[in-house]
Amino acid sequence: MASLKDVKSKIGGVKKTAQITSAMNMVAASKLRGAQSKMEKFRPYAAKFNQAMGNLSSGMDSAQFPLMAVRPVQNIELVIVTSDRGLCGSFNANVISSAEKLIKRYTAEGKKVSLVCVGKKAIGKMKKTGLVRKQYADLMGSFQMFNARAIAQDVAENFLMGNTDQVQLVYAEFKSVAVQRPTTVALLPIQPAASDAEVAATSTGDYLYEPSPDQIMEVLQPLYLNVMVYSSMLEVAAGENAARMSSMDNATKACKDIIHSLTLVYNKARQSSITAELMDIVGGAEALKG
Amino acid sequence: MADRIQLEVVTPTGPVVSQEVDIVTAPGVDGEFGVLANHAPFLSTIKIGVMTYKQGNTAEVLMVSGGFCEVSNNKITFLVESAERGREIDVDRALRAKERAEKRLAAAQRKEEAISQTRAEAALQRSLARLKVSQLGK
Numbered sequence: 518m519a520s521l522k523d524v525k526s527k528i529g530g531v532k533k534t535a536q537i538t539s540a541m542n543m544v545a546a547s548k549l550r551g552a553q554s555k556m557e558k559f560r561p562y563a564a565k566f567n568q569a570m571g572n573l574s575s576g577m578d579s580a581q582f583p584l585m586a587v588r589p590v591q592n593i594e595l596v597i598v599t600s601d602r603g604l605c606g607s608f609n610a611n612v613i614s615s616a617e618k619l620i621k622r623y624t625a626e627g628k629k630v631s632l633v634c635v636g637k638k639a640i641g642k643m644k645k646t647g648l649v650r651k652q653y654a655d656l657m658g659s660f661q662m663f664n665a666r667a668i669a670q671d672v673a674e675n676f677l678m679g680n681t682d683q684v685q686l687v688y689a690e691f692k693s694v695a696v697q698r699p700t701t702v703a704l705l706p707i708q709p710a711a712s713d714a715e716v717a718a719t720s721t722g723d724y725l726y727e728p729s730p731d732q733i734m735e736v737l738q739p740l741y742l743n744v745m746v747y748s749s750m751l752e753v754a755a756g757e758n759a760a761r762m763s764s765m766d767n768a769t770k771a772c773k774d775i776i777h778s779l780t781l782v783y784n785k786a787r788q789s790s791i792t793a794e795l796m797d798i799v800g801g802a803e804a805l806k807g
Numbered sequence: 808m809a810d811r812i813q814l815e816v817v818t819p820t821g822p823v824v825s826q827e828v829d830i831v832t833a834p835g836v837d838g839e840f841g842v843l844a845n846h847a848p849f850l851s852t853i854k855i856g857v858m859t860y861k862q863g864n865t866a867e868v869l870m871v872s873g874g875f876c877e878v879s880n881n882k883i884t885f886l887v888e889s890a891e892r893g894r895e896i897d898v899d900r901a902l903r904a905k906e907r908a909e910k911r912l913a914a915a916q917r918k919e920e921a922i923s924q925t926r927a928e929a930a931l932q933r934s935l936a937r938l939k940v941s942q943l944g945k
Binding site (some may be wrong): 558562651710726730732736 | 817819820821822835836840846848849850851852863873874875877879884886888941
């Protein structure tokens with residue numbers, strides 16, 4: 518049995534860990550609020566943007582826009598968005614493993630894969646594959662749209678140069694505070710969501726355009742990429758903090774369990790040492806009497 | 808309310824304006840345009856500049872930067888990267904930004920760097936639009 522002192526110092530250590538994890542939980546909770554409100558503010562913009570994009574493209578021939586060009590797929594690029602920090606459960610691992618599965622599948626199909634990694638966790642994991650073309654770290658948390666623009670521009674240029682035929686975005690979708698699911702969406706070539714029946718009924722042909730629809734499209738397409746990348750970054754930022762919150766909550770609970778069981782051990786050890794001392798005293802007294 | 812139009816200004820950081828107005832004027836890429844109630848469906852790209860809207864006797868001025876606007880069903884929606892009211896604008900900062908952009912522009916023209924020139928031009932336009940809005944908005 519461990520000595521009294523050992524157990525006591527162990528309890529102290531676990532208590533400190535619990536303090537740290539519960540502090541991290543609270544920090545993540547407040548960061549989550551920030552990220553979530555950013556996300557909620559961005560949603561109307563993204564929704565309206567996609568709607569307008571759908572309206573505009575429904576009446577158009579996609580072949581004339583280089584960013585919409587569908588080519589036979591030889592080279593695929595994956596943009597993997599993860600967080601910069603760990604200690605958030607399996608959040609990043611899920612995204613990375615789904616990206617790894619995609620890489621495996623495409624390589625098996627004989628296609629070349631290149632990677633753009635956003636967030637330190639993806640960078641660290643993917644370094645050894647030797648497929649990383651570009652990497653971006655320390656972008657999360659600042660929520661600046663120009664960060665997303667830099668990524669979108671780079672990816673688009675690479676696509677236009679013909680180095681990639683298809684670009685996919687791999688990130689964790691923020692379903693709720695409890696659920697973040699890794700998802701993959703196609704980024705390039707651009708295929709805007711088909712406008713739904715209600716929109717199609719009211720719009721398209723009878724719009725006035727200024728300047729011409731083609732020119733508007735040319736302005737909108739890069740913006741569309743920005744919006745896609747930015748929203749994935751927002752979702753990852755929110756998801757990261759949600760995941761950290763729940764994993765830190767679990768860690769705090771586990772710490773409490775350990776403290777409880779260690780306290781039992783400590784009390785037992787203390788009791789048995791008292792009993793042993795008593796036995797000694799009683800034994801000594803008996804001996805004196807005798 | 809028949810002769811009013813619903814104005815929505817939405818930016819990535821949230822909606823800025825949502826109200827019924829009499830008239831909206833905005834800087835289109837091909838020049839400034841005005842929109843009244845019951846305008847035909849319309850879609851235009853917006854450049855950096857000054858947009859105004861009026862409701863009754865009150866006029867508001869906004870600085871908007873790149874994006875586009877859509878008119879349909881008596882509703883005008885601006886999707887722009889940023890929109891700022893006159894009183895939200897830091898004049899000193901805009902002045903500094905203007906000077907900086909002018910310096911950069913001059914430097915870029917000497918070296919003929921196309922990318923930094925377009926960026927400096929955009930920065931200059933933004934700062935000019937901010938200054939204009941801050942003056943008008945007083």
